[in-house]
Amino acid sequence: MTRAVLPTLIVCLALPLAAAAEETTPPLPFGSRGGVTLGFAPGSPNAYGIGATAEPYFKIMDQLRISLRAEGLALVGLDIGGSSVFASLHVLVAVTPKIEFDITSGDVRPFIGAGAGAYTAVVLAGGTGGAAALAGTGFGAMPQIGINFGGFRIAAQYHAVLTGPGSAANALSLELSGRFF
Numbered sequence: 001m002t003r004a005v006l007p008t009l010i011v012c013l014a015l016p017l018a019a020a021a022e023e024t025t026p027p028l029p030f031g032s033r034g035g036v037t038l039g040f041a042p043g044s045p046n047a048y049g050i051g052a053t054a055e056p057y058f059k060i061m062d063q064l065r066i067s068l069r070a071e072g073l074a075l076v077g078l079d080i081g082g083s084s085v086f087a088s089l090h091v092l093v094a095v096t097p098k099i100e101f102d103i104t105s106g107d108v109r110p111f112i113g114a115g116a117g118a119y120t121a122v123v124l125a126g127g128t129g130g131a132a133a134l135a136g137t138g139f140g141a142m143p144q145i146g147i148n149f150g151g152f153r154i155a156a157q158y159h160a161v162l163t164g165p166g167s168a169a170n171a172l173s174l175e176l177s178g179r180f181f
Helices: 002-024
Strands: 030-041 047-061 064-081 084-102 108-127 130-149 152-161 171-179
Touching (some): 030 064, 030 084, 047 171, 084 130, 084 152
Antiparallel strands (some): 064 084, 130 152
C-alpha cells in the first residue's frame, strides 16, 4: 500500500502545478513575419510583378500591434500595339513604421493597418517613341486590410508615394506571409 501512495501523491501534486504553469505563461509580445507580395502598378502600360516583405512587430495589446515593415517590389509592364512597343520597369522599396488593429479576436482575425515612411522608387520606361527614367526617395503612406489565420496572413496594401517620384511609383500589392516566431 505504501508503494502506491507516494506515486499517487506526486501525480496529484504535479498535475495542478503543471496546469498553473501553463496558464501563467503569457505569449511573447514580439514576433516577426515575412512573405511574398504580388504587385500591380497602374499606368500605360500596367505593370505586374513580385516582391518580398519582412516585418518585426511588437504587441501593445492582444489586438493592437506596432511594427517596422520593409517591402521591395519589382514590376514589369509591356504594351505592344501595331508598330509601337512600350515597356516599363518599376522598382519600389519601402521602409515604414506601421500600426495595425485586429477587428475581432479569436483564431481568424480581420485587421486594418496603416504605415507611413520612406519610399525609394525607380521607374524606367521606353519604347519606339523614346525613353524616360525617374528615380528618387520620398515620403509615402500605406493603408492595409487583411485577415490573419493564426500564423498565416493574406493582406492587401496600397503604396501611395506622396513626395519625390510621386504617383508614377504608386502600387497595389497582395501579401501572402507567415510568422517566423
